[in-house]
Amino acid sequence: MRTADGRGGATAVLIATCVSALVVNANTSAVSILLPAISRDVGSSVAQLQWAVTAYSLVGAAVIVTSGTMGDIFGRRRIFLYGLLLFIVSCVWIGLSDSGWAVIAGRAVQGASGATILACGMSLISVATTGDAQVRAVSLWGGASAVGASVGPLLGGALVDIAGWQGLFWVDAVIAAACVPVTLRGVAESSDPTRPRDIDVLGTVLIAVVLVPVILALTEGSSWGWLSLATLGCFALSAGALVAFVAVEKRSAAPLLDLAMLRNGRLVGATLVILIGAAAINGLMYILSIYLQDPATLHMSPLTAAVATLPAMLGMLVISLFVSAIAARLGTRQTIGLGFVISTVGFGVLAGTRLDWEYAMFVLPLVAIAVGMGLTNGPASAMATTVVPATQVGAASGVSNMARYVGSAVAVAACAAVYSGVAANATAAWAAAGDAVAKGMARASLLLTIMSAVGILLCLLARRHRVAHPDSSHVAQAAAAVAHTVPARAAD
Incomplete structure (x- = not known):
């Protein structure tokens, strides 16, 4: 799969990067569904195991930019391969873990490997393709990322019944391992000799x-x-x-974050929107996954709980297919603001959660949140890379992705703290177990309502920004923003 002139074949690059992106994003979105099963097996509390989610995002936030820089300096294929190998090791580590802290440590390692795979994968695509082919490749990579994020919980829930909670990690390890020979045989090495050799x-x-x-x-x-x-x-x-x-x-000679970019108010605004969006959806997926499976509430199996979260994930994916056209018609600020209004209403409804709610009571709020988050993510991702000079598109994308990881880490920790803390206080006040958990769900949802409402305030303070009329690549990149920010001017 190597071309005659020594360059890696675009097909091999696409297979390696798209399959690995799908696996990484599926793994990321599936873990919350698995936490109750992991808790029962290793004897750790679900509250402790929230670190399995936050540690992943925390390490990812720290290394997402650095790993891309290392690829530019030491070779993109080499660092991408190191990411794959580290991901395989982390999957095996987690699959063999018999304690909560071992799972958490494995997930921290997985955060570094996942961020490396995503950062270097995009770089490999940018080198292997040009023009319209590059736009199609970026669109395919983005679509794979979005599909992975959507099907991850369902895959994880299904594998629990077949192979235990460890099944997801064994399957991920095998698929990642299959990407290694494809990368070795079909992807050429590349680097940026003009880039400073310093690493921050x-x-x-x-x-x-x-x-x-x-x-x-x-x-x-x-x-x-x-x-x-x-x-x-x-x-x-x-x-x-x-x-x-x-x-x-x-x-720093080669800073992790170019502070001068923070003078760009539109970039800062778009980054904050991305942070809030990632915080809200990841915080929701965490508390919802736990609530649906709690024996004192709906007591769903992991697979049933995964199916129950599909309205949120699929709703976001579906609306993202139309969001570029909506943003071109209404304007970016208006579209993002509309999204935050809709999601705030959805979270507000969930803030009224009670023990007597059946699952049907959650469906409409979940769909509203999905539509709202879908309307914010795509336009904000595009805005972050279109309000900077062409030479800063990659850096702006890196900043946005770091914000996505940061938002996820902080929101999951905050929601977990509110959820468990309120439930514990209610139990101490002699509330029934189910009522205590429902109060925790309601209060954590109130926190997410406030986060989403802050997004509305940001839009009211922001200046008007209108995107160009969307083509198919913009639509695909908007969909990809469900899981990851991709450069909106990939072909430049």
Whole structure:
């Protein structure tokens, strides 16, 4: 699968990158469904296992930009292969784990590998293709990412009954392993000799130091006390790390984040929208997956719970096929604002969750949230890469993807803390188990309602921005924004 002139064949590049992107995104979206089954098997609480979700996003946020830089310097194929091999190792590690902390550690490693596969995969596509072929390739990669995110929970739920919760990770390991020979035989090495050889290792570490204490404080704050020395110390450590990060980035020869880009108000606005959208949908998927399977509430099996989440995932995917045309007609700000209004209403309905609600009561709010999030993600992703010069499109995409990981990590931790904390307090006040869990679900949904409402405020403060009339590539890239941000000007 190598061309005569020594360049990697585009077909091999597409197979390796699209299949791996599908697997990574399916794995990412499936884990929340598996947490109750993992909890029963390894004897760890679901509250502890939320770190299996947040650790993945936290590490991904720290390395998503660095891994792309390493590919440019040391070879994109080489770093992509390292990502695949690390992903396989992490799957085997998790599949053999017999404790909650082992699963969490494996997921942290998986976060690094997944971010590397996605970052370097896009770079390989950009090198192997040009013009219209590049647009089609990016569209296919984006579609694979979106499909993976949509079918992941269903696949994970189905495999629990067949091979236990470990089944998802064994299947992922096999598929990722199949991508290795395709990459070795059919993908040519490439790098950017003009890029500075410096890697912002300190900036990468500081991103983690900023996020870990915040997530720890959100997770343990209710038990430590929100004004306790431990909680306030965590927030102070994060604040100090943030100050240090800014100082390091100003002096770095190859900064992880070009602070000058933050002067672009439209880019900052689009990035905040992406962060809020990722936070809202990932926070929802976490609490919903736990609530549906709780024996005190609907007591669904993992497969049934996965099917029950499909209105949200499929609804977002379907609306994203039309969102580019809607944005071209209404304008980006108006479309994003409309999306946040719709999702805020949906979350607001879920904030009224009660124990006597049957599953049917959740369907319409889930569809509303899906439509709303679909209307925000695609236009914000496109805006983030169209409001900067062509030379900064890749950097803007990296910033957006980092925001997506950060939003997911912080929101899952916050929602988990509210969900479990409110339920525990209600139980301590002698509420029935089901009522306590329903109160936790309602309060966590209220938090997500507030997050979504902040998005409305952002749109009211933003300036008008209209995208070009969409073609098929814009439609596919909008769909891809369900799971990952792709450059809107891939062909430039």
